[in-house]
Amino acid sequence: MCCKFGKLKELLYCSIINFFKIVSYIMSVKIIRKRKAFKHKHWNVVTVPNVLTFARICVIPFLVCSFFFNECITLTIFILASVTDYMDGYIAKKFKQISRFGAFLDPIADKLLIATTLFMIAGTKKIEGINLIPAVVVLCREFIISGLREFLATSGNELCVISIAKYKTTLQMVSITCLLANWFIYVRYVGVCLLWISALLATISSVVYIKACLNK
Numbered sequence: 001m002c003c004k005f006g007k008l009k010e011l012l013y014c015s016i017i018n019f020f021k022i023v024s025y026i027m028s029v030k031i032i033r034k035r036k037a038f039k040h041k042h043w044n045v046v047t048v049p050n051v052l053t054f055a056r057i058c059v060i061p062f063l064v065c066s067f068f069f070n071e072c073i074t075l076t077i078f079i080l081a082s083v084t085d086y087m088d089g090y091i092a093k094k095f096k097q098i099s100r101f102g103a104f105l106d107p108i109a110d111k112l113l114i115a116t117t118l119f120m121i122a123g124t125k126k127i128e129g130i131n132l133i134p135a136v137v138v139l140c141r142e143f144i145i146s147g148l149r150e151f152l153a154t155s156g157n158e159l160c161v162i163s164i165a166k167y168k169t170t171l172q173m174v175s176i177t178c179l180l181a182n183w184f185i186y187v188r189y190v191g192v193c194l195l196w197i198s199a200l201l202a203t204i205s206s207v208v209y210i211k212a213c214l215n216k
Helices: 002-028 048-058 060-066 071-094 100-123 129-153 163-180 185-214
Strands: 032-034 157-159
Touching: 048 060, 048 071, 048 100, 060 071, 060 100, 071 100, 071 163, 100 129, 100 163, 129 157, 129 185, 163 185
Parallel strands: none
Antiparallel strands: 032 157
């Protein structure tokens, strides 16, 4: 028994050390850079990635309304909207359709989708009590980072999207999907756990971004 406890303690210690090594590495990566110069001066509004991004925003009112009618429809709409987040980035890179308008609109679409859904989940009591804390952390993080992006834009700089922020967004979407499918009790628990983990990643990425701005 003591041997097993010792191995568990050693494993936990190694995990914590590796975690802080990863955070230290992320801190050392260059976060702020000058804005990219796009090949085309205009904003290239009508492209497939931009249409997908705009569609993600347009479905939000339908997503909100579906909360009051049918949970299956809500889940379906959110999953489809989440898939477009992957597809627009993939298509933009694959077919070289990256544009200023897409770079501007994509993070806004993500924030609107996640924030709105979290509000509705909290309002319909799918999460409550202490589990509201990670939702608040995620929402506050989005406001802070949006403010930092606006601040840096005034000096012609931009925040690079770090890997941990991408993982955070993916985890948020998966956790929300699980919370929306709350008729399966174990799936709901998975959703709550992932929401807490995404809140932790949101906090770490916020610290990284703020530190980069303070050192600028």
